[in-house]
Amino acid sequence: MEHTIKAIDTELAGLGHDVSAMGDLAVAQVRASVDVFTAHDLTAAAKVVRGDDALDLQDAEIEKRAVRFIALRQPVADDLRRTIAAMKIAMQLERCGDLAKNIGKRVGRMTKPAAAAQADPIGDLGRLVTERLAAVVEAYRTDDAQGAYDVWLKDTDIDERHEVTLREIVSCMASDPESVGDCTHLLFIAKNLERIGDHATNIAELVHYQITGHELADRPKL
Amino acid sequence: MEHTIKAIDTELAGLGHDVSAMGDLAVAQVRASVDVFTAHDLTAAAKVVRGDDALDLQDAEIEKRAVRFIALRQPVADDLRRTIAAMKIAMQLERCGDLAKNIGKRVGRMTKPAAAAQADPIGDLGRLVTERLAAVVEAYRTDDAQGAYDVWLKDTDIDERHEVTLREIVSCMASDPESVGDCTHLLFIAKNLERIGDHATNIAELVHYQITGHELADRPKL
Numbered sequence: 001m002e003h004t005i006k007a008i009d010t011e012l013a014g015l016g017h018d019v020s021a022m023g024d025l026a027v028a029q030v031r032a033s034v035d036v037f038t039a040h041d042l043t044a045a046a047k048v049v050r051g052d053d054a055l056d057l058q059d060a061e062i063e064k065r066a067v068r069f070i071a072l073r074q075p076v077a078d079d080l081r082r083t084i085a086a087m088k089i090a091m092q093l094e095r096c097g098d099l100a101k102n103i104g105k106r107v108g109r110m111t112k113p114a115a116a117a118q119a120d121p122i123g124d125l126g127r128l129v130t131e132r133l134a135a136v137v138e139a140y141r142t143d144d145a146q147g148a149y150d151v152w153l154k155d156t157d158i159d160e161r162h163e164v165t166l167r168e169i170v171s172c173m174a175s176d177p178e179s180v181g182d183c184t185h186l187l188f189i190a191k192n193l194e195r196i197g198d199h200a201t202n203i204a205e206l207v208h209y210q211i212t213g214h215e216l217a218d219r220p221k222l
Numbered sequence: 223m224e225h226t227i228k229a230i231d232t233e234l235a236g237l238g239h240d241v242s243a244m245g246d247l248a249v250a251q252v253r254a255s256v257d258v259f260t261a262h263d264l265t266a267a268a269k270v271v272r273g274d275d276a277l278d279l280q281d282a283e284i285e286k287r288a289v290r291f292i293a294l295r296q297p298v299a300d301d302l303r304r305t306i307a308a309m310k311i312a313m314q315l316e317r318c319g320d321l322a323k324n325i326g327k328r329v330g331r332m333t334k335p336a337a338a339a340q341a342d343p344i345g346d347l348g349r350l351v352t353e354r355l356a357a358v359v360e361a362y363r364t365d366d367a368q369g370a371y372d373v374w375l376k377d378t379d380i381d382e383r384h385e386v387t388l389r390e391i392v393s394c395m396a397s398d399p400e401s402v403g404d405c406t407h408l409l410f411i412a413k414n415l416e417r418i419g420d421h422a423t424n425i426a427e428l429v430h431y432q433i434t435g436h437e438l439a440d441r442p443k444l
Contacts, residue, residue: 067306074296084289084309091313166406173395173402180396184388187409 008073012082015065016140019086019093022058023137026093026100029055030133030196033100033107034126037189040113048104055097062090078213085210089140092199092206096133099192099199106185118172118186121165122193128158129193132200136207145211152204152216158197165190230295234304237287238362241308241315244280245359248315248322251277252355252418255322255329256348259411262335270326277319284312300435307432311362314421314428318355321414321421328407340394340408343387344415350380351415354422358429367433374426374438380419387412 029051036045066087069075075083113119132151139147169190173183205216251273258267288309291297297305335341354373361369391412395405427438 063306067302070292071298071302076293080289080293084285087306088313091310170402170406173406174399177396177399180392184392184395184409187406188413191410191413 004073008075008079011069011073012075012079015062015069015083015086018058018062018065019089020137020141022055022062022090022093023133023140025055025058026096027130027134027137029097029100030126031130033103034123034130034193036104037107037114037126038119038123040107040110042108045104045107049101049108052097052101055094059090059094063087081213082210085206089203089206092203096196096199099196103189103192106189110182110185112182114182114186115172118165118169118183121161121168122186122190125158125161125165125190125193128161129197129200132158132197133203136200136203140203140207143211145208148204148207148211149216152201152208155197155201158194162190162194162197226295230297230301233291233295234297234301237284237291237305237308240280240284240287241311242359242363244277244284244312244315245355245362247277247280248318249352249356249359251319251322252348253352255325256345256352256415258326259329259336259348260341260345262329262332264330267326267329271323271330274319274323277316281312281316285309303435304432307428311425311428314425318418318421321418325411325414328411332404332407334404336404336408337394340387340391340405343383343390344408344412347380347383347387347412347415350383351419351422354380354419355425358422358425362425362429365433367430370426370429370433371438374423374430377419377423380416384412384416384419 029048032044032048032051035041036048066083069083070080073079114122132154136148136151138144139151166187169183169186173180208214208216251270254266254270254273257263258270288305292302292305295301336344354376358370358373360366361373388409391405391408395402430436430438
């Protein structure tokens with residue numbers, strides 16, 4: 001029995017370690033996607049696109065590992081909650097990776113670098129979102145309910161900054177019809193960043209729940 | 223033992239029933255969101271927005287039920303695979319609901335009904351996506367691996383129709399700067415529909431996997 005309990009702890013720690021490592025990679029991918037956008041670096045953009053495969057693999061691995069763990073060790077209560085959370089957080093990180101990849105693709109399709117009036121607010125939004133995702137990955141790694149709660153609480157300022165960015169892009173489209181194609185990419189790049197922010201908030205809820213057993217009040221809205 | 227096996231079967235069937243019912247509601251919400259868009263019906267749009275709460279509740283209930291089932295019955299192999307799939311499908315359906323809700327919100331914010339040149343392709347895309355989601359929910363309900371595979375295979379024609387729709391909206395934005403605000407809503411309505419299509423494809427993979435134990439080759443791209 002003692003032996004089984006120790007095995008469970010070791011395996012659960014291993015699963016948590018995998019999720020943290022996947023989180024670090026997701027943060028790196030999101031950060032890189034923001035950087036390639038602001039630098040309009042097409043070579044680096046292609047690298048971000050290719051880099052997403054690793055996240056897909058890690059997600060699949062974590063799920064397999066979690067399911068095997070449930071089947072063999074039949075964890076209950078806290079341990080089960082942590083196992084399910086690991087799977088769900090991996091899914092959220094995988095989605096962040098998809099969104100970063102899509103940003104990389106869109107940078108590659110733009111005909112020229114974005115003007116400062118649009119590029120600056122998008123860059124700001126991107127750095128804010130990256131910071132939040134990094135904070136929640138850290139909260140997961142260090143089992144920090146308060147850190148997760150802080151990320152969750154600050155969701156609205158991402159939404160506000162996204163709204164400001166959107167208005168800037170739309171007004172540019174209206175004043176310069178030729179820019180509409182590129183600006184459409186900008187709209188979706190901004191939207192992708194906002195959605196990464198939503199995923200960070202979702203992860204914050206999962207982290208908070210797995211530590212405290214209490215759900216945070218409202219689900220973040222789309 | 224016989225008694226336990228019977229209880230497991232009953233509970234698993236109950237879980238499947240809940241997921242199917244949630245699927246029906248998600249399909250109804252997506253269909254309604256397309257209808258309120260084509261009819262520019264603001265009252266019905268507000269109803270779609272409110273209707274999403276029910277899906278959020280169902281998702282939470284299914285997850286709770288699945289986790290309780292795992293903890294108490296400790297299912298293995300096939301049963302465990304079905305339980306995990308139920309949770310994951312519910313998450314996908316919940317996202318479809320969010321996207322339908324967002325369409326409802328955007329319809330409410332448009333200053334006037336969309337012109338036929340944009341409304342028609344969006345309506346077509348919407349009906350196609352609704353049909354796919356309904357087909358995959360049916361495949362889940364009837365344990366139909368072939369039906370799930372068919373939905374999975376046809377993912378690309380949603381993408382193609384989305385591209386056509388996007389071009390139509392962007393060219394309208396370029397030719398009529400005053401329409402840019404409303405057209406931005408159209409861009410995101412079309413994008414939401416495409417993403418619902420992606421979720422239908424993801425569900426198709428999950429259904430196929432839970433029945434056959436084999437993964438479909440590629441993950442659908444963002």
